[in-house]
Every structure is written in C-alpha cells, then in structure tokens.
Amino acid sequence: MSWKPWVAATAALVVGCAPMQAERRVERGPVLRTYAKEEVLGQRTLAATAEARWPKLTLRLITSDVCRLEQREEYVENTITEHYEPSAAPAISGGAANAAVGLGLLLARPLFSNEPDRDAIDREGRYGASSRKIATGWGVALVSLGVPSLVTGVVQLLRSGEETQTRKADAVVSLREEACHPRPATGTLEFAGGPGAPPTPRTITDGVLELTADELLTMSFAGVLIDGEPAAMSDEDQELVSTFRLCSRVLAEPMTPEALAKEDVSHLQLVRKRVVGCKAISGAPAEDRLKLLDAALAAQGSAAPPPDEPEINSFEDAVAAHKPAWNFTADSEDLARLENAEALRGQAVVLRGVLERREEQNIAVVRVGEVRVLVFLDEERKWASDFPKGSRVELVGAVMGQQQLGELEAPLVRALWMRPAL
Amino acid sequence: MRLLVLGSLAWLLACSGPPAPDAALCQDVVTRLCQARGCPGLNEQLALGTQDCQGTLLGRTACGEEEFAFSEPSRERFLFCRQPLVKRSTDPGKAPTCEEVATVVKDCPDVIDFMGGR
Numbered sequence: 105m106s107w108k109p110w111v112a113a114t115a116a117l118v119v120g121c122a123p124m125q126a127e128r129r130v131e132r133g134p135v136l137r138t139y140a141k142e143e144v145l146g147q148r149t150l151a152a153t154a155e156a157r158w159p160k161l162t163l164r165l166i167t168s169d170v171c172r173l174e175q176r177e178e179y180v181e182n183t184i185t186e187h188y189e190p191s192a193a194p195a196i197s198g199g200a201a202n203a204a205v206g207l208g209l210l211l212a213r214p215l216f217s218n219e220p221d222r223d224a225i226d227r228e229g230r231y232g233a234s235s236r237k238i239a240t241g242w243g244v245a246l247v248s249l250g251v252p253s254l255v256t257g258v259v260q261l262l263r264s265g266e267e268t269q270t271r272k273a274d275a276v277v278s279l280r281e282e283a284c285h286p287r288p289a290t291g292t293l294e295f296a297g298g299p300g301a302p303p304t305p306r307t308i309t310d311g312v313l314e315l316t317a318d319e320l321l322t323m324s325f326a327g328v329l330i331d332g333e334p335a336a337m338s339d340e341d342q343e344l345v346s347t348f349r350l351c352s353r354v355l356a357e358p359m360t361p362e363a364l365a366k367e368d369v370s371h372l373q374l375v376r377k378r379v380v381g382c383k384a385i386s387g388a389p390a391e392d393r394l395k396l397l398d399a400a401l402a403a404q405g406s407a408a409p410p411p412d413e414p415e416i417n418s419f420e421d422a423v424a425a426h427k428p429a430w431n432f433t434a435d436s437e438d439l440a441r442l443e444n445a446e447a448l449r450g451q452a453v454v455l456r457g458v459l460e461r462r463e464e465q466n467i468a469v470v471r472v473g474e475v476r477v478l479v480f481l482d483e484e485r486k487w488a489s490d491f492p493k494g495s496r497v498e499l500v501g502a503v504m505g506q507q508q509l510g511e512l513e514a515p516l517v518r519a520l521w522m523r524p525a526l
Numbered sequence: 527m528r529l530l531v532l533g534s535l536a537w538l539l540a541c542s543g544p545p546a547p548d549a550a551l552c553q554d555v556v557t558r559l560c561q562a563r564g565c566p567g568l569n570e571q572l573a574l575g576t577q578d579c580q581g582t583l584l585g586r587t588a589c590g591e592e593e594f595a596f597s598e599p600s601r602e603r604f605l606f607c608r609q610p611l612v613k614r615s616t617d618p619g620k621a622p623t624c625e626e627v628a629t630v631v632k633d634c635p636d637v638i639d640f641m642g643g644r
Contacts, residue, residue, distance in 0.1 A: 220543025223618070224617060229601070231542070231543035
C-alpha cells in the first residue's frame with residue numbers, strides 16, 4: 105500500500121526537476137588592436153661590422169640581448185551559451201493533457217455515482233469505492249502529475265534561449281627571437297684564425313676597433329672574439345676585411361717602372377687585377393699604381409684587360425669567351441705540341457688530366473698522358489682550391505710559356521676555369 | 527509538494543468504499559463456502575447433508591436478515607477467518623480452493639461451528 109505515494113512523488117520529481125541542457129560555443133569577434141610584447145631571454149649576441157676608409161679599417165662590435173618578440177592581437181571574444189531542453193515540449197503536451205483530463209474528472213464529479221461498489225468486499229471488509237471517488241482519485245492524481253509537468257515545461261521553455269558573454273581576449277599571432285638593445289661591446293678583444301701566432305689582444309671600451317693598413321701588414325686573422333665570445337660577421341664584411349688586408353700589402357709594396365719592366369705580363373696582369381680590387385676601398389691610392397701597371401703592360405705589348413671583359417662563371421663561359429685553339433687529352437695526337445710551350449704562348453687551350461700535386465698554393469701539377477703541365481690557379485677564384493690530389497680535372501687556360509719550378513721544367517698554363525672531370 | 531501529498535491521499539482513499547454491513551460480510555462468506563461444498567469433509571463439518579447450502583447456512587446464522595450483527599464470533603474474527611477465502615481474489619464469483627477452505631476449517635473452528643449452527 106505504501107508504494108503508491110512514492111511512485112507518484114518520484115514520477116513528479118523526475119518530471120519537475122529535469123535540468124536544462126546547455127551548449128556553449130566561442131566565437132571570435134573583431135580585432136581591437138595589435139601590439140608587440142618584448143621579453144629579454146637572458147642570452148647575448150655579439151656582432152661585428154666592418155667599415156673601410158683608407159688607410160683605416162674600422163670594426164664596430166655590437167653586443168645585444170636576445171629578445172623574444174611576440175606580436176599579439178587583442179580581439180572581442182563572444183561566449184554564447186544556448187540553453188535548451190528537448191523534453192520541454194513533451195512535458196508541456198503531456199502535462200497539459202494530464203492536467204486537462206484530471207481537471208475534467210474533478211469538475212465532472214457530480215456526474216458520477218456516489219454509491220459504493222457493492223459487488224465485492226475487500227479484505228478489510230469494505231465495499232469497493234464509488235465511481236465518484238474513483239474519478240476524484242484519478243482527477244487529483246492526474247492534476248498532481250500534469251500541473252508540475254506543465255509548469256516545468258513552461259519554465260524550461262521560458263528559460264530556453266541564447267546568452268552571450270563578451271570579453272576581451274588576446275592571442276599570439278607571431279613569435280620570433282631577435283637581437284635587441286644593441287650597445288657597444290667592451291672587453292678584451294682577441295684575434296682568431298689565420299696562420300702563425302695571433303696578434304696581441306686589445307682592450308676596447310667603446311665597441312670600436314680601428315686598424316691601420318700598416319698594422320694589418322703584420323697581422324693575420326679571420327675573426328675576432330670579445331672575452332672569448334666570437335663576433336658574428338656577415339659575408340660582405342668578411343670580404344671587405346679580406347680585401348683591405350690584401351690591399352694593405354698590394355698598395356704597400358714598392359712599385360717602380362723599372363721593377364715592373366722586369367716582370368712578365370702574367371704577373372703584371374695579376375698585380376693589376378689585385379690593384380683594381382682595391383678601388384672598392386674608399387680613398388685607396390690605386391689609380392697611380394694602375395697607371396704604372398698599364399704603362400708596364402703597354403711596354404711589353406700587352407694591353408690591360410678591357411673593363412668590360414666578359415664575366416666567366418662556368419667552364420662553358422670560359423670556352424665560349426676564349427675559344428680554345430687546342431684540346432689536349434691523354435690520347436690526343438696534338439699532345440706533343442705542349443713540348444714547345446713557347447710556341448703556344450698566349451693561346452687558349454683545354455686540358456684534361458689528373459691533378460698530381462700542388463707545388464705551391466696557387467700552382468698545381470696536372471699530368472696529361474705522359475706530359476706534366478704547371479697550372480697557375482687564381483687563388484681568388486672559388487673553384488681554385490676544390491681539387492684533391494689524384495682527382496681528374498679539365499680546365500680552360502692560357503699558355504704562358506715554359507716554366508722552371510724546382511726540378512720540374514714544364515709548360516705553364518694559367519687556368520681560366522677548372523672543374524672535376526669524369 | 528502539498529499537491530503531491532493530497533494527490534496520493536486521494537488516490538489511496540479512492541480505492542475503497544464504506545465498511546460493508548455485517549450481514550453482507552456474513553453472506554459473502556456463506557457464498558464462498560457453498561462454492562466449495564464439494565471439498566472433502568466440508569459438507570460434514572457444516573452438517574449440510576443434502577440440504578440447500580446457501581439457504582441452510584443463511585437460516586442457521588440469521589445473516590440473511592438486514593439487521594444481523596456479529597456477536598460471537600466477532601466481526602474482526604470473521605474478517606480474519608475470511609482471509610484465506612479471498613486470498614486469490616475478492617471477486618464473489620471466484621470459488622476458493624479446497625486447500626484454502628481446509629485452512630479455514632482448521633484455524634477457525636468457531637466460525638465453522640457458527641455456520642454449522644452449533
């Protein structure tokens with residue numbers, strides 16, 4: 105007997121206390137502003153830049169912090185919460201139906217008989233309930249279930265809808281690390297690289313190191329360090345330092361017309377080329393020397409190379425520009441011509457052979473068949489140092505005559521381009 | 527909440543009507559016993575012989591009369607002894623089993639004596 109009210113109460117609670125369901129979504133609104141945020145990471149960088157103004161080479165050493173630079177965007181963020189209850193409609197319809205039927209039964213009570221059911225006597229000795237009592241019971245029960253359900257459904261329906269919360273949010277759109285807060289470097293400057301003992305360290309206080317051409321004559325270094333930390337230098341600046349150092353020698357060597365008259369054409373052309381390179385340095389006294397060299401070359405019947413000489417960037421460029429007269433390989437029938445190199449002087453040739461050894465940094469011995477040829481390599485060309493001993497090479501060059509080098513007397517060819525051969 | 531309590535109460539009250547008069551209750555028991563007249567030993571216990579069961583028992587107990595009221599056995603005792611007969615159903619058209627009748631005969635000799643006119 106006691107389970108009936110509990111069933112009724114539980115059913116009513118389940119229907120009446122149903123929680124609302126909610127769906128939340130975040131939408132990004134318009135951007136309000138963008139801003140940068142800088143954070144120092146506690147690391148340091150050291151960089152050097154070179155500036156040449158004859159007769160001084162100035163290295164500026166800059167130390168910087170490493171900063172993390174964040175580019176951020178501040179924007180409007182809308183958080184939209186959508187409340188809904190899928191059971192609201194069934195609750196309303198079910199509740200309304202129950203409440204309507206229950207109310208109808210209660211209102212129609214007078215129409216039902218009030219006489220008890222005398223057909224049966226229950227276990228307690230009572231007659232069965234009258235129709236009116238049964239109708240009242242059902243009416244009250246249906247109203248009890250229907251009204252809360254109806255109210256719940258209506259409340260849920262009223263609570264359904266969207267709720268928008270707006271706030272400012274920000275996001276990182278880019279992140280990078282870069283040098284920041286540059287300042288002149290101070291400390292003990294050491295020179296590194298280069299042959300021989302390194303130059304004496306110096307103390308710098310304002311981040312500037314000035315070297316004169318005279319000082320550079322006796323110095324050899326590839327880079328600098330401050331308090332043991334190497335300074336980074338761009339390729340351009342490294343080349344400028346290298347050029348300045350070369351020019352400090354080229355422009356310091358005594359040069360007289362008498363001495364030049366004794367030099368051969370190839371040497372004069374090489375020196376001239378180096379002097380021309382020094383014109384890149386502001387204030388470098390290259391013009392007087394160029395005039396002397398041009399005069400010496402003219403005296404020996406050789407004109408200075410025209411300023412618009414085609415630039416050679418490949419083996420094919422060299423072949424096209426110089427149009428070799430001879431092609432010497434191990435099985436070439438013309439190989440014997442090399443034995444009279446003086447007759448070939450000034451002519452362009454192609455050689456294919458094996459690089460046997462290097463006599464000096466810029467002189468290689470290439471064996472073509474049984475003939476050994478001295479090959480002059482221009483150290484300033486990138487390809488000039490790329491060939492190991494024993495490698496097969498092919499080159500385009502100009503014959504410069506017969507040359508005695510130590511015990512070896514052989515034809516000398518100035519390489520215009522050399523490359524590995526198959 | 528109040529509505530729920532009221533609803534439950536109304537539901538419970540709606541399940542039953544007023545107490546049946548003693549005469550109706552007595553007649554209900556007579557009807558059920560007579561439906562089981564064929565059960566072994568019941569005819570002898572009620573000393574019916576070949577007589578009409580319903581008429582004989584109503585006559586002996588006088589509960590065919592409207593103003594009949596229980597004295598000995600009491601209404602409560604009668605209700606208790608009626609329990610086995612309505613165990614399966616309170617429908618008056620449904621006869622009790624012989625086992626249920628035997629329980630009454632065994633547990634309620636005073637009611638059997640009342641029915642037997644002793």
